[in-house]
Amino acid sequence: MTHLAAAPPPSVRVRAPGKVNLSLRVGPVQDDGYHPLVTIFQAVALYEEVTARQAPGGAGVSIAVDGPQADRVPLDGSNLAWRAAEALADHVGLEPDVALHLTKGVPVAGGMAGGSADAAAALVACDALWETGLPRAELGSIAAGLGSDVPFALLGHTAVGTGRGHLLTPAMTRGEFHWVFAVQDEGLSTPAVFGRFDELTAGGGSGAALVDDPGLAEDTGLMQALRAGDPHALGAALHNDLQDAALSLRPELERTLDVAREAGALGTLVSGSGPTVAALARSRQHALAVAATWTAEGAADSVWCTSGPASGARTLP
Template sequence: MSLIRPEARSEREVRVRAPGKINLSLRVGRREPDGYHPLSTVFQAVSVYEDVVASAGTGLTLTVTGAQADRVPTDETNLAARAARALADHVGLDADVHLHIHKEVPVAGGMAGGSADAAATLLACDTLWRTGLPREVLHELAAALGSDVPFGLLGHTAIGTGRGDQLAPALSRGEYHWAFALQAEGLSTPRVYAAFDDLHPTVRAVPGSDVALLQALRAGDPHAVGLALHNDLQEAALELAPGLAEAIAVAHDAGALGAIVSGSGPTVAALARSRQHALLLAAAFTAAGVADSVLTAVGPVAGARIIQSGHE
């Protein structure tokens, strides 16, 4: 553990932006004795963002605004608060910081909004406190917080293995335009995995790979990417929220190149031909009444990055 002198702290405010994600593919292996499932996934970061502002404070405090803010805890169970605490403990400082989160990513929507908050907080507090940790150390802290947190730091397009936290950048060309059908009621990730276990009691221990998808991304071919979208958890998510099947059908009827439940759901992600087509897909979701709200976005985008740093 490295120790940082208290006088090395900086009285500044730091704003960091981190993206939500979708899983272009998510393959799940048999649950291991520790309760976790081995994964093989292809992440893409999309332009639906969480902003975290870290500023000097006494003790650790947290406030939240934005989409579904009322559903986000503001005590130390919040993943961002846990991230600040983990970094402070690692460097031997008191976690004196106020965190303000402004949300765009849906809560419990399968797009890793909480993980984006944690990734943004690690970078924001590292900058605020001038602790200067290498990216690989931030990655280690991120992985200890949750499987999707390291990707919040990396962004772009990446292959995830292990629990999803072991990352390798994936070659990807071009832009991909998305429309998202959002639900007001989230899905619990542990419940979705439990349903997966019930549906697939004999699934193999090591998940498969995604050669066709990775080739499509390297070629920058959105049509081929749409055909290669895959989610082993989709059947389980549909078991718990059957109405999501209608959202997928609406997307296909409106000409989506592909449509899939994002991660553990319940967000449905539809791949569009263009930015204009993404708007049409969003309108189709709304007109059919299959979404409580809609978003459009583009990917891939960068991971957590500082967008403001200076004296208050």
């Protein structure tokens, strides 16, 4: 009897979510230039889509990008999806021959980890395309080498992140939370925001005391709100240690936060390193109302409504 091996797929399509940090507590900068974090990530249903196609031997990696803000994404080896394909190939001892196509659905340089989602999606797509079949945990350790937010884009849902933000523990949640994001055309550099944080705090923010004991005492209320599916309690508990740094680089975001509060948002904060501002709404209907107010007041270059939690990187049919 002969067994015919299935041919490798000609292409694989994977999507991975953007995120908002419900709480982001930052400790003092370490010798390696990174800050220890205690953060609670939530994945939201704004997705990056990555299609990986077979390329001839020796072709190497190529990349094409479409979607909103695609013109701001590098098309060379500095693209995180490209680096992900190379890192996986290097890990398994293959040549990285693949054509990657990215469709951006997460703001670029917006503090929502769009590039990280591309990297996570590229890892899953190339793993399927090259039939390397690595367990998720092994993909997770390659992900951590690519960027602090990449492991969470693989995992999705809601999770507590410690270390550089790459050590993850899933968190229990109930129901769906409705989010509105005020997106700015001009992004903010993550290292620049951490640098301003250092200037403003000298010694770390509220995360300083949590570095040795990430017991999350400050976030007990937030975790309870997630478990209860209570958006009012969640809104009251949102927290971002990087917010003052982002506001000091972009003072006009203060008004974006104010407008959302006036529109009845249950909570508002800068998303990660910014400049995107997140508002938590009571319902889908209320999210649309907050979005309309932001637009009417000219408080954002574009406004995106969505919900969380959303699943991590997964292959599409």
